[in-house]
Amino acid sequence: xxxxxxxxxxxxxxxxxxxxxxxxxISGHKSVSWYQQVLGQGPQFIFQYYEKEERGRGNFPDRFxxxxxxxxxxxxxxxxxxxxxxxxxxxxxxxxxGSIYEQYFGPGTRLTVT
Amino acid sequence: LAKTTQPISMxxxxxxxxxxxxxxxxxxxxxxxxxxxxxxxxxxxxxxxxYKTKVTNEVASLFIPADRKSSTLSLPRVSLSDTAxxxxxxxxxxxxxxxxxxxxxxxxxx
Numbered sequence: 001x002x003x004x005x006x007x008x009x010x011x012x013x014x015x016x017x018x019x020x021x022x023x024x025x026i027s028g029h030k031s032v033s034w035y036q037q038v039l040g041q042g043p044q045f046i047f048q049y050y051e052k053e054e055r056g057r058g059n060f061p062d063r064f065x066x067x068x069x070x071x072x073x074x075x076x077x078x079x080x081x082x083x084x085x086x087x088x089x090x091x092x093x094x095x096x097x098g099s100i101y102e103q104y105f106g107p108g109t110r111l112t113v114t
Numbered sequence: 115l116a117k118t119t120q121p122i123s124m125x126x127x128x129x130x131x132x133x134x135x136x137x138x139x140x141x142x143x144x145x146x147x148x149x150x151x152x153x154x155x156x157x158x159x160x161x162x163x164x165y166k167t168k169v170t171n172e173v174a175s176l177f178i179p180a181d182r183k184s185s186t187l188s189l190p191r192v193s194l195s196d197t198a199x200x201x202x203x204x205x206x207x208x209x210x211x212x213x214x215x216x217x218x219x220x221x222x223x224x
Binding site: 108 | 148155156157158159160163199201212213214215216217
C-alpha cells in the first residue's frame, strides 16, 4: 500500500508570497495532521482535520490555513510568507482522531523562503 | 500541554542495548506515551505507544512506572541503522494536538 504522499517535495518562495502544500493520506485514513519542523527542532503541530472538519489547531498565526477534501486529502496554505516560515512541512494521517491511533508521516515538503 | 524532557544526545556501540528515558512529571490521566523515530530529511516513524507498565513490540520495549512520571524506551542490540532522533511525546485522547520536544539524537558507533 502507498504511504502518505506530499507534494511538492521542495519549493522556493519569496517573502510575501503565498504557498499551497498538498497531502494524500493512506487509503482508509480519515484524519490528517500538519506539522512544521524547523531545522534542529521537533515537529510542531499546526492543524488536525478529521472527516473534513478542523479538530485541532496549534499556536500558529492566521496566515496558516488548511482544509480537507471529501477524499480525505488535504491542503495547507500559508499566506504572506516570512523568512521564518522556512521549514519542513510534514503531513501525517491516521485511521481516526484519537491518541490510540498511530500517525503515519509523509516525507515532507521542504519550503525555503528567500 | 504537559512537557517532556529527554537527553539531547546519546552514543552507543553496535550490539548494545540502549535505554532512553523521558521525564513527564505533569502527565495527565488520559495521556498516552508515544515514541517516534526520525531519520534526516524524513518524516517521523511510530515506534511504540503505551499507557502503563510495559509494552513490547518487534522493535522496542517501553517501560512505564506506576506513577507514569517517566518512561524508558529500550532498543535491544542497536545497529548503525538505528542512528536517528527519538522523540517522546504525550498524546491525550480526542484531538491529536501532540507536542514533539527536541528529541534525543542517538549515534550508534561501529
